[in-house]
Amino acid sequence: MNIKFLKAENGDAIAISFCDGEGKPRNILIDGGREVTYFDRVRRNGPLKIIIDNIKHKKENIDLLILSHIDNDHIEGLLKWFEMDKTASEHINEVWFNSGEAISKYLNKPKNKDLNLFIADGSNVYTGVDEGIEFQKYLQKHNLDRVGVIMKDLEWERFNLKIKVLTPTHKQLENLLELYHEKTGDVKYTAAGNDWSKNLSDIISEEEKPSFRFKKDRSEKNGSSITTLISYKGKKFLLLADSHPKEVCSALKDLGYSKENPVKVEFMQVSHHGSKGNNNKELFNLVDTHNYIISTNSSGHGHPHKSVIARIVNKNPKAIIYSNYERVVDNLLTDQDKVGFPELQVNLITEFRIEE
Structure with a gap:
């Protein structure tokens, strides 16, 4: 199995390739990153286009495409693919996507018009480009919207691989449909510098301190993220998109995991590119791994937040933090961090390979 974490700017794009029980190659794509992840006028073919072109060249398909949620940094690359490749739908077998229409049918409630409004990352400007609906219309046009709502407790077992969906919950789908407002006032939508000059020990x-309070991310869109626990040949992988920790922790506990009996995974994709509002101590205590993967170039929001690294290393001093961008690897730790936590590693990653 080979899991590639594509350079997706400040977003996510994950390509999983493996062989089924009969040795046939299979492919799963989770999110598509920014538009340039697929193509831009300067660099031409982006990493997502290269991956997809290779799949097509080998006469394979994307067996499962997952759009975790409707943020621009997860959906743009997919829309660019659909725009430029008129045969894209012919190479997709199944799609998971919680559209406003699918949720409204499931909940038997009207769609919220505010779901048509998206906020441009890195600014306070609200755009009228309804990318989620554009994505849904594409699925409908090509008969790829057959699955319905994807939510907690769904299990998908094919090709010698098993996926357990941890989130979203019923309540989070309701929040996305009913409680999303055009103006959130959420600081995550403003440009921000990073906090990497802070020392881990100080954080x-x-x-x-008894006075410390965890401040959670309140974005309904992030909370609606499809998160998965993937099992393949006895090994597990935790992919958290931009999810909220409370619901992920609850799902893991429902599966029988605890601080004393954490889920053992080959790696954990840290939620929301390492945002401090999406990763708390309880979450890290429920996961047993040395490998923590953070996908971001740190533009826009200053991810990963140093407090998330502190929470990881406080639980696991021998942690290996992986980033798919050199800038993060080279600048995340201070000199004091390197002295205080000599076994902590920050490494560059392009792919995570599991020997079969």
Whole structure:
């Protein structure tokens, strides 16, 4: 199995390739990153286009395409693919996507018109480009909208691989449909610098004070993320998109995991590109791994937040933090961090390979 974490700017694009029980190659694509992840006028073919072209060249298909949620940094690359490749739908076997229409049918409630409004990352400008509906119309046109709502407890077992869906919950789907407002006032939609000059030991000390309170991400879109626990040949992988920790923790506990009995995974994709509002101590205590993967170039929101790294290393001093961008790898730790946590590693990653 080969899991590629594509350079998707400040977004996610994950390509999983493996062989089924009969040795036939299979492919899963989770999100598509920014538009340039597929193509731009300067760099031409982006990593997503290269992956897809290779799949087509080998006469394979994308057996499962998952759009975790409707944020631009997850959907743009897919829409660019659909725009430029008129045969795209012929190479997709199944799609998971929680559209406003699918949710409204499931909940038997009218769609919220505010779901048509998207906020441009890195600015306070609201756009009228309804990318989620554009994506849904494409699926409908090509008869790829057959699955319905994807939510907690769904299990998908094919090709010698098993996927357990951890989130969204019923309530989170309701929140996305009914409670999303055009103007969130959420600071995550404004440009921000990073906090990498802070020292890990100082952050750990600050968060151990009785007065510390975890401030959670309140974005309905992020909360609606499709998150998965994937199992393949006895090994597990945790992919958290931009999810909220409370619901992920609840789902893991429902599966029998606890601080004393954490889920053992080959790696954990850290939620929301390492945002401090999406990753708390409880979540890291429920996961047993040395490998923490963060997909971002740190533009726009200053991800990953240093407090998330502090929460990881406080639980696991031998943690290996992986980023798919050199800038993050080269600048995330201070000199004091390297002295105080000599076993902590920050490495570059393009792919995670599992020997079969």
